[in-house]
Amino acid sequence: MPATDRAGTRGDVVHLTPALAEADRLMTVCNACRYCEGLCAVFPAMEMRRAFPDGDLNYLAHLCHACGACYYDCQFAPPHEFDVNVPKIFAIVRAESYSAYAWPRAFAPLFERNGLVIASAAALSVAAFIAAFVAWHDPAVLFGVHKGPGAFYRLMPHGAMAALFGAAFLYAIAAIAMGARMFWRDSAGARGPRAGAAEFWRAITDTCTLRYLDGGGVGCFNDDERPRDARRLHHHLTFYGFMLCFAATCVATLYHYGLGRQAPYAWYDLPVVLGTVGGLGLLIGPIGLLAAKWRRDPALADEPRYDMDAAFIAMLFLASLSGLALLLLRETAAMGFLLALHLGVVFGFFVTLPYGRFVHGIYRFLALVRYATERRAFEDAGEIDATPTISTGQGGTRP
Amino acid sequence: MGQVTQKYDVLVVGGGNAALCAAISARRAGASVLVLEAAPKFYRGGNTRHTRNMRCAHDAATDTLSGPYPEDEFWDDLSRVTEGHTDEALARLMISQSKEILDWMPQQGVRFQPSLGGTLSLGRTNSFFLGGGRAMLNTLYRTAESLRVAIQYEAEVIDLELDAGMFLSATVRRGEERSTVRAATLVAAAGGFEANIEWLKTYWGEAADNFLIRGSPYNRGTLLRLLLDRGVGEIGDPTQCHAVAIDARAPRFDGGIITRLDCVIFGIVVNKHAQRFYDEGEDIWPKRYAIWGRLVAAQPDQIAYMVFDASVLTLFMPSLYPPVQAASMRELAEKLGLDPAALETTVGRFNAAVRPGTFDHSILDDCRTDGIDPPKSHWARRIERAPFYAYPVRPGITFTYLGTRVNREARMLMRDGRPAANMFAAGEIMAGNVLGRGYAAGIGMTIGSVFGRIAGREAAAHARN
Numbered sequence: 001m002p003a004t005d006r007a008g009t010r011g012d013v014v015h016l017t018p019a020l021a022e023a024d025r026l027m028t029v030c031n032a033c034r035y036c037e038g039l040c041a042v043f044p045a046m047e048m049r050r051a052f053p054d055g056d057l058n059y060l061a062h063l064c065h066a067c068g069a070c071y072y073d074c075q076f077a078p079p080h081e082f083d084v085n086v087p088k089i090f091a092i093v094r095a096e097s098y099s100a101y102a103w104p105r106a107f108a109p110l111f112e113r114n115g116l117v118i119a120s121a122a123a124l125s126v127a128a129f130i131a132a133f134v135a136w137h138d139p140a141v142l143f144g145v146h147k148g149p150g151a152f153y154r155l156m157p158h159g160a161m162a163a164l165f166g167a168a169f170l171y172a173i174a175a176i177a178m179g180a181r182m183f184w185r186d187s188a189g190a191r192g193p194r195a196g197a198a199e200f201w202r203a204i205t206d207t208c209t210l211r212y213l214d215g216g217g218v219g220c221f222n223d224d225e226r227p228r229d230a231r232r233l234h235h236h237l238t239f240y241g242f243m244l245c246f247a248a249t250c251v252a253t254l255y256h257y258g259l260g261r262q263a264p265y266a267w268y269d270l271p272v273v274l275g276t277v278g279g280l281g282l283l284i285g286p287i288g289l290l291a292a293k294w295r296r297d298p299a300l301a302d303e304p305r306y307d308m309d310a311a312f313i314a315m316l317f318l319a320s321l322s323g324l325a326l327l328l329l330r331e332t333a334a335m336g337f338l339l340a341l342h343l344g345v346v347f348g349f350f351v352t353l354p355y356g357r358f359v360h361g362i363y364r365f366l367a368l369v370r371y372a373t374e375r376r377a378f379e380d381a382g383e384i385d386a387t388p389t390i391s392t393g394q395g396g397t398r399p
Numbered sequence: 400m401g402q403v404t405q406k407y408d409v410l411v412v413g414g415g416n417a418a419l420c421a422a423i424s425a426r427r428a429g430a431s432v433l434v435l436e437a438a439p440k441f442y443r444g445g446n447t448r449h450t451r452n453m454r455c456a457h458d459a460a461t462d463t464l465s466g467p468y469p470e471d472e473f474w475d476d477l478s479r480v481t482e483g484h485t486d487e488a489l490a491r492l493m494i495s496q497s498k499e500i501l502d503w504m505p506q507q508g509v510r511f512q513p514s515l516g517g518t519l520s521l522g523r524t525n526s527f528f529l530g531g532g533r534a535m536l537n538t539l540y541r542t543a544e545s546l547r548v549a550i551q552y553e554a555e556v557i558d559l560e561l562d563a564g565m566f567l568s569a570t571v572r573r574g575e576e577r578s579t580v581r582a583a584t585l586v587a588a589a590g591g592f593e594a595n596i597e598w599l600k601t602y603w604g605e606a607a608d609n610f611l612i613r614g615s616p617y618n619r620g621t622l623l624r625l626l627l628d629r630g631v632g633e634i635g636d637p638t639q640c641h642a643v644a645i646d647a648r649a650p651r652f653d654g655g656i657i658t659r660l661d662c663v664i665f666g667i668v669v670n671k672h673a674q675r676f677y678d679e680g681e682d683i684w685p686k687r688y689a690i691w692g693r694l695v696a697a698q699p700d701q702i703a704y705m706v707f708d709a710s711v712l713t714l715f716m717p718s719l720y721p722p723v724q725a726a727s728m729r730e731l732a733e734k735l736g737l738d739p740a741a742l743e744t745t746v747g748r749f750n751a752a753v754r755p756g757t758f759d760h761s762i763l764d765d766c767r768t769d770g771i772d773p774p775k776s777h778w779a780r781r782i783e784r785a786p787f788y789a790y791p792v793r794p795g796i797t798f799t800y801l802g803t804r805v806n807r808e809a810r811m812l813m814r815d816g817r818p819a820a821n822m823f824a825a826g827e828i829m830a831g832n833v834l835g836r837g838y839a840a841g842i843g844m845t846i847g848s849v850f851g852r853i854a855g856r857e858a859a860a861h862a863r864n
Contacts, residue, residue: 007657007719029719031716032658033655033656034515036530038513038527038529039529072533073530074531075532077441218510225541
């Protein structure tokens with residue numbers, strides 16, 4: 001009999017990566033403790049299981065919002081020999097899962113050196129827009145002053161713009177959907193109880209309020225053991241800023257096709273107001289998130305993937321900055337260049353959407369749907385306080 | 400001897416719940432306070448790190464408590480678990496003041512939550528700390544820091560200067576450095592001596608080498624020893640400690656609550672000779688939980704094995720270490736290092752003695768054995784469905800009962816019964832006054848918070864005079 005096995009290690013389960021093996025060990029330790037049950041969704045979901053195959057670990061990792069509370073609350077965190085650091089391991093598992101679920105499979109390596117990939121994609125598409133504007137027109141058109149309805153389309157016909165961005169957007173949607181499908185199946189969502197409208201609604205509200213990015217009510221931890229982190233605010237600014245910009249694009253599309261009104265629109269018109277307000281959110285939010293990333297306690301950070309997060313945040317920031325600059329300077333000679341810059345950044349953003357940090361939102365939402373569904377099944381069974389019953393996907397129903 | 404530091408109104412020795420409650424309470428009463436914690440920052444707080452709830456009386460249900468827990472019921476519970484080994488006046492004072500603690504702790508920032516999964520039985524009586532004991536402790540430290548309580552880590556008090564029950568100064572070791580701290584009053588809140596193996600050996604002999612200590616390695620009882628040696632009155636049976644059976648693979652110190660195994664009733668327990676030695680079905684939790692540490696301590700080499708089969712594997716909380724598993728009882732014995740023939744015989748005789756019944760682990764059911772000694776009075780079912788499992792277990796020491804005698808002001812009483820002039824005690828170091836024997840979940844935190852708060856208040860009042 002070994003005197004001291006490494007706590008929580010099971011000899012009988014093989015995992016795809018060392019991070020997943022460590023996540024299994026941690027969940028085994030945590031499942032024997034359960035002190036963090038009230039902090040977020042991860043630990044109640046863990047308690048519904050006795051074994052942790054890879055799919056379930058990916059699900060639990062995406063339920064984790066990296067609020068940090070369980071690390072500072074844990075009596076077994078390092079330097080304790082049990083070495084329990086759930087936020088860090090789950091950050092690694094999440095990052096690995098992005099490439100594991102990438103579609104098509106051949107693009108999975110794009111998650112490696114992701115910052116370089118995204119930066120190159122953005123630079124290339126900006127260069128392509130500038131080159132195309134110049135190639136199709138006299139360079140004088142690029143640096144000319146264009147005003148009034150249809151000014152942008154003198155540089156690029158609306159049909160071409162709509163077709164190009166529509167294609168990029170549809171591709172992104174399709175690739176993300178394929179990844180989401182793989183995640184859902186792998187995390188046993190397909191085998192588990194069916195999600196109904198109520199569970200989707202619960203997941204939507206949990207997502208929109210960032211219910212689990214609050215350290216269990218006291219606020220998130222990021223720099224140290226004091227819960228004074230503002231990531232929730234900055235994430236809200238980023239998320240709602242993005243949604244407002246998206247809404248601005250949708251309204252403008254309606255104006256164009258429905259009302260026959262061509263951009264650019266006056267500063268007080270709805271697409272511009274939505275885009276400006278959203279754009280401001282997309283300036284402040286990403287700065288806050290990036291600053292939090294810099295300040296993050298190294299004990300919690302998945303540093304090798306730092307560039308993936310930074311690249312995504314930077315792209316959001318640049319899309320907003322170039323859009324607002326375009327708004328301010330659209331009646332000057334800088335308009336042509338700024339349009340190419342803005343379109344290039346946005347195009348680069350869309351085509352890399354399935355291969356960057358954006359996908360965290362999709363997987364996390366699906367994890368919340370699954371959690372809401374499991375909770376319901378659990379409550380229906382009237383066993384909320386008994387030993388959990390759930391199909392683990394690895395050995396059938398447990399009493 | 401190093402430099403003499405600034406003189407404080409209140410010196411708090413210790414860094415757990417009792418110490419912090421005392422420090423905050425004294426500081427809020429206007430005193431200047433220094434806290435000396437012997438452990439490094441991560442391990443600050445002694446056994447408080449491993450706690451998860453406290454037991455407070457209350458007259459009505461709250462957001463987090465499912466129903467009332469009147470003072471009289473609390474007293475009944477306490478007198479039952481201690482079998483009368485309690486000072487009724489002090490205990491009733493503590494119970495009465497525990498009601499205020501339910502409001503006082505949240506005022507210091509501590510957050511409660513409903514009882515954790517699998518602890519429904521405590522949902523009415525015990526308030527659970529959101530995030531557990533370390534989360535609660537971190538909150539108390541943040542509050543103390545914001546009140547400008549001075550806190551030093553890795554600062555062990557190694558000597559006391561007393562004059563006829565009057566505290567004068569403490570000698571503090573920080574690494575190689577020695578310094579003297581003077582203060583108008585002393586609050587001793589430095590826990591018991593359960594991590595001091597040499598001290599345990601004076602009562603338990605070499606057997607203590609096989610004990611595992613569930614909490615902090617810093618609970619060495621240095622301050623308790625100093626106080627008792629300098630004339631402070633003693634309370635509690637020095638030979639006794641709270642011990643449960645925990646996984647033998649747990650670390651020597653600080654394995655905390657997660658090394659517990661509560662599956663005694665689902666199988667049989669054998670010693671290193673593969674012999675049963677006690678009725679595994681005698682009683683229901685929590686009593687059965689608390690006796691097995693002592694039972695295992697009395698076995699050769701202080702080791703035992705909880706043996707069960709596949710039919711019950713998922714009926715109890717998942718364990719930190721997986722059980723040892725084998726396809727046959729013979730193979731299990733080999734993996735455990737037991738005599739295979741002896742284990743087969745023991746299990747065979749047990750199985751033959753099992754009488755038919757209706758198994759229900761939530762009550763004292765009618766599944767029992769007939770014709771073996773010791774019997775298994777309840778939950779006895781044949782161990783026959785492979786694979787077979789076992790957990791090796793050893794005594795896990797939670798806390799010790801020896802402490803300093805105190806009065807209603809948490810003021811220490813000297814051996815001759817006189818109150819100490821300016822010395823107070825709170826927490827495990829004086830728990831023996833109200834908890835002379837046994838245990839009830841969450842009561843250690845109640846003792847710490849109530850007497851910590853009193854000690855801080857009284858010390859501040861004394862320092863002002």
